[in-house]
Amino acid sequence: MNRRQFLKDASTAGIFFSSCGACARRAFAQSSAPKRRQVTVGGQRVRTIDIHAHVIIPEATALMGVNTAPTDASVIAPKRFETMDEWGMDMQALSINANWYSIDRNVATKMIQVQNEALAALCAKYPDRFVAFASVALQFPELAAEQLEEGIKKHNLRGAAIGGHVNGDELSNPKFDPFWKKAEELGCLIFMHPQGIPEMDKRLAGRGGLTNVIGNPLETTIFLSHLIFDGTLDKFPGLKICAAHGGGYLPSYAARSDYGCVRFAGDCKALKKKPTEYLKQLYFDSMVFTPEGLRHLVAESGVSQIMIGTDYPFPWSTTTVDHVLNTPGLTDTDKRAILGGNAAKLLKI
Numbered sequence: 460m461n462r463r464q465f466l467k468d469a470s471t472a473g474i475f476f477s478s479c480g481a482c483a484r485r486a487f488a489q490s491s492a493p494k495r496r497q498v499t500v501g502g503q504r505v506r507t508i509d510i511h512a513h514v515i516i517p518e519a520t521a522l523m524g525v526n527t528a529p530t531d532a533s534v535i536a537p538k539r540f541e542t543m544d545e546w547g548m549d550m551q552a553l554s555i556n557a558n559w560y561s562i563d564r565n566v567a568t569k570m571i572q573v574q575n576e577a578l579a580a581l582c583a584k585y586p587d588r589f590v591a592f593a594s595v596a597l598q599f600p601e602l603a604a605e606q607l608e609e610g611i612k613k614h615n616l617r618g619a620a621i622g623g624h625v626n627g628d629e630l631s632n633p634k635f636d637p638f639w640k641k642a643e644e645l646g647c648l649i650f651m652h653p654q655g656i657p658e659m660d661k662r663l664a665g666r667g668g669l670t671n672v673i674g675n676p677l678e679t680t681i682f683l684s685h686l687i688f689d690g691t692l693d694k695f696p697g698l699k700i701c702a703a704h705g706g707g708y709l710p711s712y713a714a715r716s717d718y719g720c721v722r723f724a725g726d727c728k729a730l731k732k733k734p735t736e737y738l739k740q741l742y743f744d745s746m747v748f749t750p751e752g753l754r755h756l757v758a759e760s761g762v763s764q765i766m767i768g769t770d771y772p773f774p775w776s777t778t779t780v781d782h783v784l785n786t787p788g789l790t791d792t793d794k795r796a797i798l799g800g801n802a803a804k805l806l807k808i
């Protein structure tokens with residue numbers, strides 16, 4: 460059995476390498492993996508940073524009684540390094556999708572602790588390949604604020620990953636203010652990732668994967684719109700929020716929000732600026748697939764607000780770097796910023 464066959468069998472058998480960095484590196488070095496793509500812009504090497512990359516920590520989800528059936532792509536295993544190298548991703552900012560907002564305080568406390576310690580250990584083991592966002596139990600906003608602070612100060616994590624609502628409550632609800640206040644005070648990035656809209660499952664059932672294809676960007680659009688219209692972004696103007704999937708539908712139909720303020724003027728009286736102007740203080744990943752999509756996102760938000768995101772290990776796009784390199788109208792400086800410069804600054808890399 461050669462090493463490649465062993466790795467293949469090991470992954471089939473559910474053996475994974477999250478606890479053995481040296482093994483992973485050794486196995487990787489000896490496999491016939493593709494060479495690491497070195498991304499350059501204008502002859503200058505760029506350190507690429509993927510803001511949207513998933514991981515699971517099986518021992519943490521087990522505490523919730525959930526068997527996550529880890530694959531060699533979902534944990535830190537040779538497969539991940541191979542793919543990163545092939546795609547030209549020097550670093551991933553790891554996040555875990557929040558599926559723990561309905562669990563009780565004791566389990567949530569323990570689970571988040573295990574999760575954040577494991578993320579910290581991964582980042583410490585591979586400091587040139589990973590940083591990570593802390594997980595937080597947002598159903599307990601004060602606790603979430605403490606977990607964020609501990610994640611940053613004790614575990615060297617670079618922000619937090621959150622969902623788009625908490626059991627149906629919008630994150631603009633003032634009960635979440637302690638979390639937003641802490642995030643603003645720490646100056647860290649909050650990465651928001653949607654998980655669909657369960658209330659719409661019936662409408663979105665059937666062909667096309669619509670619960671994901673439409674449900675996810677729609678949830679992001681709703682999340683961001685509430686933060687804008689309910690005044691959360693005015694209350695905490697220093698917040699740094701990055702929305703997955705290019706911000707969902709909001710940037711592509713943003714002007715309607717401004718015209719909403721003509722149509723429903725009373726609702727916007729308290730806002731400090733026009734709804735579209737808030738897009739220039741929000742951050743987005745580049746997952747809009749086409750050069751025209753990226754050109755438009757830049758036009759709405761500005762180059763400084765965009766970072767590459769692959770959605771690893773989900774097979775949406777393998778050409779994230781080329782998408783940026785091939786978008787007309789971007790200068791070399793713009794490309795460097797989107798490919799890694801913006802993320803390096805925000806994530807303090």
Ligand SMILES: [Zn+2]
Pocket residue numbers: 511513652703770
């Ligand atoms: Zn994702």
